[in-house]
Amino acid sequence: SQQGEEDPQALSIQEGENATMNCSYKTSINNLQWYRQNSGRGLVHLILIRSNEREKHSGRLRVTLDTSKKSSSWLITASRAADTASYFCAEGQGGSEKLVFGKGTKLTVNP
């Protein structure tokens, strides 16, 4: 399978704490994107990091990319109960121009 993987599969933290998850992928990429999915809803785009970028920020979200290790990390600071959702990384595969999603990390932020 060409599908990447997020780690951990599930994460439970207290409100105010920081949350970190990782994404590993297998192919060469054009970019890597992160999406959020609330229960019963569609995915919402959070951030896109290009293959020539190493770090990107958006509000409380920080994403890094290490193409030599084929991995990306996602950090959200000062978590809130409203951040409870599943988070997916998606590889923008350069050769095929496909966007391939990982299996996701389920984040629970306890109030």
Add this chain to the structure above:
Amino acid sequence: EAGVAQSPRYKIIEKRQSVAFWCNPISGHATLYWYQQILGQGPKLLIQFQNNGVVDDSQLPKDRFSAERLKGVDSTLKIQPAKLEDSAVYLCASSLRGRLNSPLHFGNGTRLTVT
């Protein structure tokens, strides 16, 4: 801007029956995608349209699934006949351009249960 619209929201059918899903993308978005999301997994691309032409349908089970995009706007995805393993959420997404640097906008999906 209005989001991606999908209908129906839920559908329950028996195996071997047929079903159709409808998607209306964001106005002006040239690229339309259908994804299948099985419970606990990430979305899997079934088919990608650029305007009304198919760009990628390599993972579409063509013996039972079909899709079309009329006039490069709305799209329908059909399953005939359905199998138990088709139970999943079917997500439609659109993007402004077909290039990878354009984020996808998703609808809320159609949850299909095959009994």
